[in-house]
Amino acid sequence: MKAAILVFPGSNCDRDLAQAFRAAGAEVQMVWHKDTELPAGTDIVGVPGGFSYGDYLRCGAIAAQSPICKALRTHVERGGYALGVCNGFQVLTETGLLPGALLRNAGLKYICKPVRLGVATADCAFTCAYEQGQQVTYPIAHHDGNYFADPDQLAALWAEDRVAFRYVDNPNGSAADIAGILSANRRVLGMMPHPERAAEPAQGGTDGAAFFRGLLAGVAQSAAPA
């Protein structure tokens, strides 16, 4: 299983994400934003958290125009997997690979704390280690995590079972308590909470370890018939 972690100027969760993928058994390569191609055989791309380009213009907007994001788009369009966490989620919405946008938190404050999340669907590689309705705790650390989509788009997300995680106590004003959403083909997940920061006991929680183990197994299973 090969994971490629994108690194932008200002990324700060890239190594945490790499560590979580490695611990789950993936072979990980870091990929600089100026690169134009992903490593051959990349199964999943991780778009990490942080403050790419200092959050200039809009969070994730400049990163979304970087050369590696063209390669990411090609990867996703041919059915490849991608996981965007926090700033990575913002990058995925700015590229248009996921619908909606992340606005300033409703309370205007940067929030950094563990939050309870409900697993809204277990029908994807990302959450296949969990049961639907199960609760997990991951940390959040963001200023702009207030998920917005227009009513039609929200209705479509629910109708297509594309909400992966919901906040138990909505910390940031997100529409319909949404913490993470899937693409139409269920192979791209964007989420504000950080599973990679809850993957080892030293981090204060291990709920995220199952996320990465399940993800690798789920991706391997989907790749097997081909």
Add this chain to the structure above:
Amino acid sequence: MKARVQVMLKNGVLDPQGEAVRHALGTLGFDGVNGVRQGKVIELELAETDESAARASVEAMCRKLLANTVIESYAIEIG
């Protein structure tokens, strides 16, 4: 040629920063401010000298990068 782009959150998208500014104005005794919306202005210095060509080019810049049309609207002034 100069261009000025004004980017605002669309009507219907909650603007918590504008709301905070409105509250602060009220605290300072400025009564009767019924709403505040906060946006940004981007000034561009363009090599293009033809106004309609400049407008078309800035329009493309807005759609591609300067505004996120999921949540933002934009207005362009040329010259």
